[in-house]
Amino acid sequence: MTGGVTGGATAGGPPLARLFAIAYRQLIDGLHERLRELGWTDVREAFGFVLLAARDQPTSITELAALMGVTKQAASKLVDVMAGCGYVSRGADPHDGRQRPVALTGRGRDLLAAVEQIYAELEGRWAEVIGAGQVDGMRRDLLRMLSSDRLGDGIGAGRLPPVRPPS
Amino acid sequence: MTGGVTGGATAGGPPLARLFAIAYRQLIDGLHERLRELGWTDVREAFGFVLLAARDQPTSITELAALMGVTKQAASKLVDVMAGCGYVSRGADPHDGRQRPVALTGRGRDLLAAVEQIYAELEGRWAEVIGAGQVDGMRRDLLRMLSSDRLGDGIGAGRLPPVRPPS
DNA sequence: GGAGATGTTCAACCAAGTTGACTAACTGGA
DNA sequence: TCCAGTTAGTCAACTTGGTTGAACATCTCC
Numbered sequence: 001m002t003g004g005v006t007g008g009a010t011a012g013g014p015p016l017a018r019l020f021a022i023a024y025r026q027l028i029d030g031l032h033e034r035l036r037e038l039g040w041t042d043v044r045e046a047f048g049f050v051l052l053a054a055r056d057q058p059t060s061i062t063e064l065a066a067l068m069g070v071t072k073q074a075a076s077k078l079v080d081v082m083a084g085c086g087y088v089s090r091g092a093d094p095h096d097g098r099q100r101p102v103a104l105t106g107r108g109r110d111l112l113a114a115v116e117q118i119y120a121e122l123e124g125r126w127a128e129v130i131g132a133g134q135v136d137g138m139r140r141d142l143l144r145m146l147s148s149d150r151l152g153d154g155i156g157a158g159r160l161p162p163v164r165p166p167s
Numbered sequence: 168m169t170g171g172v173t174g175g176a177t178a179g180g181p182p183l184a185r186l187f188a189i190a191y192r193q194l195i196d197g198l199h200e201r202l203r204e205l206g207w208t209d210v211r212e213a214f215g216f217v218l219l220a221a222r223d224q225p226t227s228i229t230e231l232a233a234l235m236g237v238t239k240q241a242a243s244k245l246v247d248v249m250a251g252c253g254y255v256s257r258g259a260d261p262h263d264g265r266q267r268p269v270a271l272t273g274r275g276r277d278l279l280a281a282v283e284q285i286y287a288e289l290e291g292r293w294a295e296v297i298g299a300g301q302v303d304g305m306r307r308d309l310l311r312m313l314s315s316d317r318l319g320d321g322i323g324a325g326r327l328p329p330v331r332p333p334s
Numbered sequence: 335g336g337a338g339a340t341g342t343t344c345a346a347c348c349a350a351g352t353t354g355a356c357t358a359a360c361t362g363g364a
Numbered sequence: 365t366c367c368a369g370t371t372a373g374t375c376a377a378c379t380t381g382g383t384t385g386a387a388c389a390t391c392t393c394c
Contacts, residue, residue, distance in 0.1 A: 008356055011308060015286040016293070017308040018219070019192040024187035026313070031184070031262070046350090052185070052256055062372060067375065068193070071275070098359045099371040119182040129315050134308045139179060141301045142186040146193070213381090229341060240384055245341065265341040265390045 016090045026124060027122055042085050046078055051104065051112040054088060058101035087111055194289055203287045207278060209252050218271065218279040218313055221255060225268035254278055 028045060035043050049068050053059045065075035079102055082088045087108035093099035104112065127135045195212060208271050216235050220226045232242035246269055249255045254275035260266035271279065294302045 012303065013310060014219075014304070014306075015194075016306055017191055017198070017286065018216075019306065019313065020191035020194070020312075021186045023309055024184055024191055027184040027187065041261050042285075043248075049185075052181075060372075061374095070350090071352065071355085072297055072373065073375090077350080096360070096372085100373070116182075119184065123183055127269075130308045130312050131197055134304075135183070136179065138305055138308060139181075139183055140184060141297045141305060142183075142190055143180060145297050146186065146189050211381095217369085227341075228343095237381090238383065240344090244381080263341085263391070267342070319336070 006060060017123060027119075030122050031115065031118050034121070035111075037113060038114060040114060043111065044078075044081065046110070047087065048101070048115055049089065050078065050082055051108060051115060054102055054104050054108070055112060058091065058103040060099055064102065078101075180309075194286075197280065197289050198285050201288070202281060206283060207281060210278065211245075213276070214249060214254065215282055217249060217255065217269070218282060219247065221269055221271050221275070222279060225258065225270040227266055227268060231269065232300065249275075268286060 031046070031048070032043060046068065050064060053067055054063055061072055061075050061079060064079065065072040068075060079088060079090070083090060086105055088102050089105050090100045091103055093101055124133055153164075198215070199210060199212065213235065217226075217231060220231055220234055228239055228242050228246060231246065232239040235242060246255060246257070250257060253272055255269050256269045256272050259271055260268055290302055
């Protein structure tokens, strides 16, 4: 139990990357702990991404893979698991026989609602500590930062980039 | 290439957790890309944590494990790899024969310097986009948030929590 | 001195990703 | 019209970075 814990990279404090890692883990762990309490016991960490992506309209394996920054094979496996749990269903695209759209089931929609509710709770707790204005400011700045850079093609203009760069 | 990318959980925008995930990945990928350009080709993602932790004084497997939120076995394996690459060395504690302190080598110190320099560059680029004040504010708020909560024991009082909760 | 706690490692296993090869369906030009 | 090339998705084998469980040496304290 020596030092090093508070030590930072730059004079200004610990590197942002480390703070992001801790903050992310804290939120994700909080989310899943709460989900378990509510009876959602089979939810894997990556499910949230798929739920969000399929929220407004069915999505595809390829899009999910790009969004999460993993291979299509990995995305396919994940969707298989989620389908097995009853959160999504695979359909058939009438206009393109290759595609097998991924759509939320009722159960998936219920889970998504729970996730959104819990995120709101967790962020509310942040607001209690650092203030609602700071939380909003942080989201605004992150959003601005993350949707700004990146090349001028499809990606970038107001859209969030994927979790991993397209490589 | 449909929607869903901009879709958020709450009315206020995408959940903070997702923004943190993207921001973290972007910084870490930027770091390692730059490191590779500079000739550091064998650097694994988790090395940075060890470097930071061993920065001021030698650390231990147990502390590293706690800090990174992984098992001691995993921490041990990681340190083995880093020692194999010549970034750290294992010693012997004169006062406790069980401990085998993990210390930075000269090469490890060089790598740490490169990492800190690159982080500064990357954060500088953030400052160009959202402003230096915003970057500082973000670090301050995150720091305040992350070192505030958590039980009143050793952890919490001004110290950053580990990446994963102590479980 | 002996019981229990602590620091570390060994071995076997597992989860979640990867790469590579493949099928099926769509698209566009000669 | 047909065929080359691209795109969506899957199957199988493998890699990786972790896990659990057991062992061992050392320290602490009554």
